[in-house]
Amino acid sequence: MAVVVGGAIDRVPAPDYDQRMSMLPVLTEAASPRSRATKSEKQKEIAPSNVLETIEQHVLLDGFKVVVDLEKSRGSYLHNAVGNRRLIDLYGFFGSMPVGFNHPHFDQPEVQRDLLRAAKVKIANSDVYSEGYAEFVRAFERVVGLPPLERYLFIEGGAPAVENCLKAAMDWKVRKNAEAGHGGDRGTEILHFRHAFHGRSGYTMSLTNTDPRKTDLFAKFDWPRVSCPHIDFSLPESQREADVIEREAKAEREIRDFIDQRKIDICAIIVEPIQGEGGDNHFRGEWLQKLRTICDDNELLLIFDEVQCGMGATGRNWCCQHFGVVPDLLAFGKKAQVCGVMAGPRLDEVKDNAFRLSSRLNSTWGGNFTDMVRSTHYLRIIEEEHLVENAAKVGAYFLDHLRDLQREEPMISAARGRGLFLAFDLPDAKTREEFWKGFFDLGVLTLRSGENSIRFRPALDLTANVVDEAMDVMREYCRKRIRK
Numbered sequence: 001m002a003v004v005v006g007g008a009i010d011r012v013p014a015p016d017y018d019q020r021m022s023m024l025p026v027l028t029e030a031a032s033p034r035s036r037a038t039k040s041e042k043q044k045e046i047a048p049s050n051v052l053e054t055i056e057q058h059v060l061l062d063g064f065k066v067v068v069d070l071e072k073s074r075g076s077y078l079h080n081a082v083g084n085r086r087l088i089d090l091y092g093f094f095g096s097m098p099v100g101f102n103h104p105h106f107d108q109p110e111v112q113r114d115l116l117r118a119a120k121v122k123i124a125n126s127d128v129y130s131e132g133y134a135e136f137v138r139a140f141e142r143v144v145g146l147p148p149l150e151r152y153l154f155i156e157g158g159a160p161a162v163e164n165c166l167k168a169a170m171d172w173k174v175r176k177n178a179e180a181g182h183g184g185d186r187g188t189e190i191l192h193f194r195h196a197f198h199g200r201s202g203y204t205m206s207l208t209n210t211d212p213r214k215t216d217l218f219a220k221f222d223w224p225r226v227s228c229p230h231i232d233f234s235l236p237e238s239q240r241e242a243d244v245i246e247r248e249a250k251a252e253r254e255i256r257d258f259i260d261q262r263k264i265d266i267c268a269i270i271v272e273p274i275q276g277e278g279g280d281n282h283f284r285g286e287w288l289q290k291l292r293t294i295c296d297d298n299e300l301l302l303i304f305d306e307v308q309c310g311m312g313a314t315g316r317n318w319c320c321q322h323f324g325v326v327p328d329l330l331a332f333g334k335k336a337q338v339c340g341v342m343a344g345p346r347l348d349e350v351k352d353n354a355f356r357l358s359s360r361l362n363s364t365w366g367g368n369f370t371d372m373v374r375s376t377h378y379l380r381i382i383e384e385e386h387l388v389e390n391a392a393k394v395g396a397y398f399l400d401h402l403r404d405l406q407r408e409e410p411m412i413s414a415a416r417g418r419g420l421f422l423a424f425d426l427p428d429a430k431t432r433e434e435f436w437k438g439f440f441d442l443g444v445l446t447l448r449s450g451e452n453s454i455r456f457r458p459a460l461d462l463t464a465n466v467v468d469e470a471m472d473v474m475r476e477y478c479r480k481r482i483r484k
Contacts, residue, residue: 048081064091064445073101076458076466078445088470091445095276095308095457096334098378098387103461105381118373125154125366136338136372139379144317149330149342151355154367158307158333159199164341164361165270165329166190166203168354169301173267175350176299182264189221191258191269191300193228193251195278195450198270198305207270210277210450224258224266227251230281233414234425248287252294259298268301268329269294273319276308279450280423282416285323292325301328301346311335312382312460315392315419322418335460337375338367387460395419398456398467405471409478411435414453420462423455438477444470 046054051067066087072079078089078101089100105111118132125133137152155161173187190207192198198207200214206221208214229247231240259266269291275281295302304327309319313335316322320330328346333339347353354360382388395417402415402424414425426432432452439446439454449455458466 051081064440066445070101075100075102076462077101086443087440088444088466088473090456090458090470091447092457092459094334094447095313096337097459098311098335098337099381100459100461103381105377111377114373114377115370118370121369122365123369124364125369125372126362126364127366130369132369132373132376136376139376140336140338143379143383144311144336146318146321146326146330146342149326149344151343151347152340153343153355153361154338154340154372155363156339156365156368156371157199157201158331158339159201159204160363161307161331161333161339161341162198162207162270162303162305163201163203164354165303165305165331166268167361168329168341168343168347169268169303171354171360172301172347172350173264173299175352177264179350186265187267189223189262189266190303191224191226191255191266193226193271193275195228195230195275195281196270196272197275197277198272199307224255224262226254226258228275228278228281229287230275230279230283231416233282233416244284244287248284248290251287252290255294259294259300266298266300268303270303270305272305272309273323274309274314274418274421276455277449279453280416280421280455281450282418285325288320288323288325292327295328303327303329303331305331307331307333307339308457309421312388312391313419313421313457315388315395317388319418319421337371337378340367382460385461390462391419391460394462394464394467395422397464398422398462401467401471405474405478408475411478411481417456420456420458420460423449423453425453428452434481435477438480439474442473442477444473 048067048069052061052065055061065082066078067081069079069081076089078087079085080087089097106115123130123133140152153164155164169190170188174185177183177187192207194209196207197210198204200208203221205215205218206223209225227247227250229244229251231244233240235243255269271283271288271291272278273283273288292302294300304320306318306320310330310332311317311334313319314322318330320327326344328344330342331340332342343355347355398420399415399417399422402417402422406412406415406424411426411431412424416423426435429452432448432454436446436448436454447455447457
């Protein structure tokens with residue numbers, strides 16, 4: 001039994017207390033005045049000028065010195081509350097914005113009710129199911145599904161999505177080895193590429209090899225790593241194919257050497273169809289097809305990490321669709337708003353594979369429910385407004401203009417891209433920093449990539465008019481450099 005004394009709830013000893021704990025309580029936390037914010041507390045809003053200082057007291061601030069105004073931001077324009085300044089957003093929250101700010105779809109009362117209802121409680125989707133979850137799964141399959149990858153796993157974070165691809169591949173290979181009489185736990189190594197970024201979690205730490213600050217001093221596995229035969233866009237177009245074919249042959253020899261040496265210890269090959277953080281490195285379709293063949297011939301699974309290059313960014317739902325290559329496992333995230341894995345039929349070569357055995361792959365939340373509801377609405381916008389096609393069309397327009405800028409500005413080289421997944425190079429890291437900061441100071445928000453690249457990751461509804469405006473700003477910066 002509980003009584004209220006001076007506003008506090010105290011327990012009075014009672015012999016049947018434990019048995020009655022399952023009854024609905026008479027007093028709830030909501031009834032306590034301590035759980036309610038006072039009027040004065042509600043009025044203490046943090047001024048934009050104090051936001052960074054407040055956060056910095058407890059959090060390392062190493063991002064943009066930007067305080068986003070979510071009311072004033074519109075479309076491809078992010079409004080910085082500090083200085084009351086508008087920025088052209090070609091950064092897109094690290095490429096995770098599928099649609100620009102404050103799309104009219106979200107002004108509809110029924111959509112706002114939908115989102116508010118979802119935000120009130122964080123459902124453990126792995127155990128308790130809902131209409132909102134079902135609507136998301138149906139919309140995801142209809143708009144961006146990739147047959148025959150028809151088994152899904154949802155989770156919070158791109159690295160956990162990749163990690164669960166790795167776990168599924170390990171499970172598959174170890175069980176196959178056991179069935180073949182090899183026993184033990186052999187079959188847990190992942191072959192991967194130089195300049196790869198697959199996350200910063202436990203297993204993915206052994207794959208990521210971009211910025212040493214992200215992996216140094218942490219425990220890692222000695223998994224096979226091979227050279228990265230990406231297209232060198234700094235070469236004249238007439239020389240690129242011969243160069244990349246030669247480097248593909250070298251990488252293939254390295255892969256086959258590792259397979260000969262480690263044999264059944266390797267379970268999968270993982271690759272980003274376009275490497276993002278590693279420098280916006282593009283591969284030929286023939287190379288991805290070669291990886292598919294190698295995996296098929298050697299009882300390995302092929303994993304595509306499309307966390308960054310997937311969900312329409314390249315002008316197709318999934319980057320691999322440009323090349324006609326289907327992986328066995330595909331990790332997604334960012335623009336999907338919900339991260340996860342799609343798995344194909346080769347997993348079913350093992351009866352009790354990780355996608356069939358209860359609790360083998362799981363998490364408390366099974367993906368974020370609010371993210372799912374928001375993603376369902378984004379998917380409807382993408383479908384109704386043909387935004388993947390828009391990414392292809394406007395992306396080609398953007399790339400043409402970046403190539404024009406490259407011809408005008410000798411510092412810029414290797415302009416490249418698919419859809420709205422775009423980048424160019426600068427001579428060195430120092431010059432890249434100057435351009436990146438110069439663009440920001442003039443009102444264009446971009447991202448660094450690799451050692452000396454600038455990348456662009458806008459939302460899928462980017463327009464040609466915004467591209468024109470951004471190009472004018474970048475040209476203005478280039479002219480200022482010349483005048484210096």
